[in-house]
Amino acid sequence: MKILAVDSSGLVASVAVVQDENLLGEFTVNYKKTHSQTLLPMLDEMAKMIELDLQTLDAIAVAQGPGSFTGLRIGSATVKGLALALEKPIVGIPTVDALAYNLCGHRDVVCPLMDARRGQAYTGLYQFEGNRMQILKEQCAVDIHTILTAINEIGRPAVFLGDGVPVFAPFIEEQLQVPWTFAPPHLNKQRAGAVAALARQYYTEGKAVCAAEHKPEYLRLSQAERERMERGHV
Amino acid sequence: MNQQQGIRILAIETSCDETAAAVVVDGREVRSNIIFSQIALHTLYGGVVPEIASRKHIEKINQVITEALQKAEMTLDDIDAIGVTYGPGLVGALLVGVAEAKAIGYAKGIPLIGVHHIEGHISANYIEDKDLEPPFLCLIVSGGHTHLVHVLDYGSYAILGRTMDDAAGEAFDKVARAIGLGYPGGPKIESVARRGRSDAIAFPRASIAGEGYHFSFSGMKSAVLNYLNSCQMKREAIVQEDVAASFQQAVIDVLTGNVIRALEETGVKKFALAGGVASNQTLRNALAAVCGCRDVAFYCPSPALCTDNAAMIGAAAYYNYRAGVRSGLDLNAVPNLKLGER
Numbered sequence: 001m002k003i004l005a006v007d008s009s010g011l012v013a014s015v016a017v018v019q020d021e022n023l024l025g026e027f028t029v030n031y032k033k034t035h036s037q038t039l040l041p042m043l044d045e046m047a048k049m050i051e052l053d054l055q056t057l058d059a060i061a062v063a064q065g066p067g068s069f070t071g072l073r074i075g076s077a078t079v080k081g082l083a084l085a086l087e088k089p090i091v092g093i094p095t096v097d098a099l100a101y102n103l104c105g106h107r108d109v110v111c112p113l114m115d116a117r118r119g120q121a122y123t124g125l126y127q128f129e130g131n132r133m134q135i136l137k138e139q140c141a142v143d144i145h146t147i148l149t150a151i152n153e154i155g156r157p158a159v160f161l162g163d164g165v166p167v168f169a170p171f172i173e174e175q176l177q178v179p180w181t182f183a184p185p186h187l188n189k190q191r192a193g194a195v196a197a198l199a200r201q202y203y204t205e206g207k208a209v210c211a212a213e214h215k216p217e218y219l220r221l222s223q224a225e226r227e228r229m230e231r232g233h234v
Numbered sequence: 235m236n237q238q239q240g241i242r243i244l245a246i247e248t249s250c251d252e253t254a255a256a257v258v259v260d261g262r263e264v265r266s267n268i269i270f271s272q273i274a275l276h277t278l279y280g281g282v283v284p285e286i287a288s289r290k291h292i293e294k295i296n297q298v299i300t301e302a303l304q305k306a307e308m309t310l311d312d313i314d315a316i317g318v319t320y321g322p323g324l325v326g327a328l329l330v331g332v333a334e335a336k337a338i339g340y341a342k343g344i345p346l347i348g349v350h351h352i353e354g355h356i357s358a359n360y361i362e363d364k365d366l367e368p369p370f371l372c373l374i375v376s377g378g379h380t381h382l383v384h385v386l387d388y389g390s391y392a393i394l395g396r397t398m399d400d401a402a403g404e405a406f407d408k409v410a411r412a413i414g415l416g417y418p419g420g421p422k423i424e425s426v427a428r429r430g431r432s433d434a435i436a437f438p439r440a441s442i443a444g445e446g447y448h449f450s451f452s453g454m455k456s457a458v459l460n461y462l463n464s465c466q467m468k469r470e471a472i473v474q475e476d477v478a479a480s481f482q483q484a485v486i487d488v489l490t491g492n493v494i495r496a497l498e499e500t501g502v503k504k505f506a507l508a509g510g511v512a513s514n515q516t517l518r519n520a521l522a523a524v525c526g527c528r529d530v531a532f533y534c535p536s537p538a539l540c541t542d543n544a545a546m547i548g549a550a551a552y553y554n555y556r557a558g559v560r561s562g563l564d565l566n567a568v569p570n571l572k573l574g575e576r
Contacts, residue, residue: 036329040336040563054341070326073292077330081337084296212296222285
């Protein structure tokens, strides 16, 4: 089984190809946020290096959200275009799940943190039994205090990762009552390799959709819709 | 590519609130022109909401492209090039079309051509009138743009004038909202204006000092708002029909004024109208009359080709394709792209 994966949900742009138990190639850049200019040239570079024949792919995976709205759509439109042209299915992977999967095998409670602005984090809670990931709290957009309280209630050591870590570190220091660590640089941001690895499982479970059906999962309404609802419209 | 069957271009347009795809052969023959309009969605908010537009584009784009290919009875294997609007427009909306077009082109090895949205509007005239060739003068009026352009050759433009503030269509939208007609303003004002007197209220016709053929509509819009305010203060009834008709006439006078001057000073004998506001029949009639009495040939696309669509992008892409223009995998959306820039 061969899967191409794309993640442009945050500051990192990343593409990868996983075949069965091997990561054939991965190109990850955490430099400037111009995903629309970098993502496809990165895919092209990687594809050349590993002599990838796009027709041999079984599926195309993407970090489906949450994340930067625009970043998600760049990734989404890219895989929708590829999948339409190649007639391949799309596997949408929850962004926070894929982030957590970077720390596959870790003994602590894994807590990815993405800065969702407006005082919130895109986050979730995970644990591993060997290589098997269990979801303790599904990905969500919540106040940082809510997720830290949930970790305190579990009462076990925690490991944090994601581009929200620098933003929320002061709150962790202030509020967390269990031992904690931060993941190291090579594991602490979005990696398309993790998206592809998780996608193998999703694909096997029949969770792939056709290209037209796929759309991002923002976990949030647009500002205009939110304000309209707040004014009492349904 | 198969020369006998012509150059077949798949075009994609997502610069504002229409998700559109089309297949155009040799720049003039439309095989399909599919548009998913979001107008109903944005009407709730009194105008286009960029984030909602972008979200809808990503949901609809594959369906629209597939329909365009099916209606044209083609597959991607029959396509010689992909044209896509990369500016100007709403950046989030443009990015959906650009990323999608790049990915399809990359996966199938099809050349990609980034197209300027206004160049698309101008090129709608090539579809409508198979014999139209440059040079000609073109007035592009829409919700986002008001440009008077001398089309020197395919892909070669001299901008004679543009709006210094609001676009003409934007002024229509704002005035429509002020007199309680809602969005989209253009068609609603025109419909109400038919029952009003265009000489009822004398709104100012702004002319821009200096050389060139620039436009200004914000003063006129403010004059309408001031008029409405003063009526309310004086407790005088506002005759919606008269306001609409008088405002519309003022806009048309400003547009035709510059067109007349440009036709006389350049001596060009062909004039084309384009853009969403070009579907306003009163404006079309006025400009047709201006051209008629000056022995200038008048061109104007049918309303379906005036509003945003992908067929016009396919027409523009074709002439760029012939000129050897190709875009790379790093093509980006450029929200304030200038006409004639790359």
